[in-house]
Amino acid sequence: xxxxxxxxxxxxxxxxxxxxxxxxxxxxxxxxxxxxxxxxxxxxxxxxxxxxxxxxxxxxxxxxxxxxxxxxxxxxxxxxxxxxxxxxxxxxxxxxxxxxxxxxxxxxxxxxxxxxxxxxxxxxxxxxxxxxxxxxxxxxxxxxxxxxxxxxxxxxxxxxxxxxxxxxxxxxxxxxxxxxxxxxxxxxxxxxxxxxxxxxxxxxxxxxxxxxxxxxxxxxxxxxxx
Ligand SMILES: C[S@@+](CC[C@H](N)C(=O)[O-])C[C@H]1O[C@@H](n2cnc3c(N)ncnc32)[C@H](O)[C@@H]1O
Numbered sequence: 001x002x003x004x005x006x007x008x009x010x011x012x013x014x015x016x017x018x019x020x021x022x023x024x025x026x027x028x029x030x031x032x033x034x035x036x037x038x039x040x041x042x043x044x045x046x047x048x049x050x051x052x053x054x055x056x057x058x059x060x061x062x063x064x065x066x067x068x069x070x071x072x073x074x075x076x077x078x079x080x081x082x083x084x085x086x087x088x089x090x091x092x093x094x095x096x097x098x099x100x101x102x103x104x105x106x107x108x109x110x111x112x113x114x115x116x117x118x119x120x121x122x123x124x125x126x127x128x129x130x131x132x133x134x135x136x137x138x139x140x141x142x143x144x145x146x147x148x149x150x151x152x153x154x155x156x157x158x159x160x161x162x163x164x165x166x167x168x169x170x171x172x173x174x175x176x177x178x179x180x181x182x183x184x185x186x187x188x189x190x191x192x193x194x195x196x197x198x199x200x201x202x203x204x205x206x207x208x209x210x211x212x213x214x215x216x217x218x219x220x221x222x223x224x225x226x
Contacts, residue, residue: 029149043107054209059090081145153186166224
């Protein structure tokens with residue numbers, strides 16, 4: 001190849017690699033339509049960019065938070081916004097075997113199916129409500145899914161609805177979204193209404209490779225007795 005052509009080729013490859021990065025625009029999403037398109041395009045490289053390159057810490061942190069609750073090894077768990085399955089794999093690594101997942105993006109769900117850790121996978125827009133019965137699960141996790149243009153804080157009520165009284169819900173989210181204020185306000189409202197109690201809250205790593213930290217919040221649904 002001529003030197004000029006080789007330089008052009010290298011520049012093209014570099015542009016292609018740079019264009020494949022999706023994390024920088026993840027916090028600019030505003031609507032479910034934008035978010036769906038974002039994850040449909042990102043699915044093939046999500047695990048590499050988030051898990052490998054940026055050392056995504058929230059799946060393990062959330063699984064550890066769930067282990068600190070009374071959620072036994074036979075518990076039925078719903079992984080809300082399961083994505084490609086990084087959060088479900090962390091639950092499976094922590095010992096749970098009855099894990100279902102739901103997500104907006106068919107491409108992400110297809111990858112989640114390949115992990116082999118989910119019993120059932122359901123396509124669902126959490127902002128429109130979950131087509132699942134009340135108290136169907138012993139616990140739920142929502143890892144990296146409450147965010148700008150993603151699942152809105154009010155959807156936490158529907159997540160609580162499908163968990164049995166006394167069951168745990170673990171939410172992992174980044175500082176950008178926490179600091180925006182709608183999520184802490186919703187948690188305060190949920191507690192004030194007696195729907196659930198925040199039983200633990202830990203600050204720590206979210207995406208250490210990108211210097212982003214975040215919260216892991218554990219709620220216990222009301223009505224489980226003493
Ligand atoms: C950052 S990924 C997290 C995926 C997985 N929980 C993890 O920890 O790797 C966010 C996921 O939320 C999903 N999502 C965004 N908005 C949603 C909505 N309204 N309903 C259901 N899932 C949604 C996206 O499709 C994406 O798979």
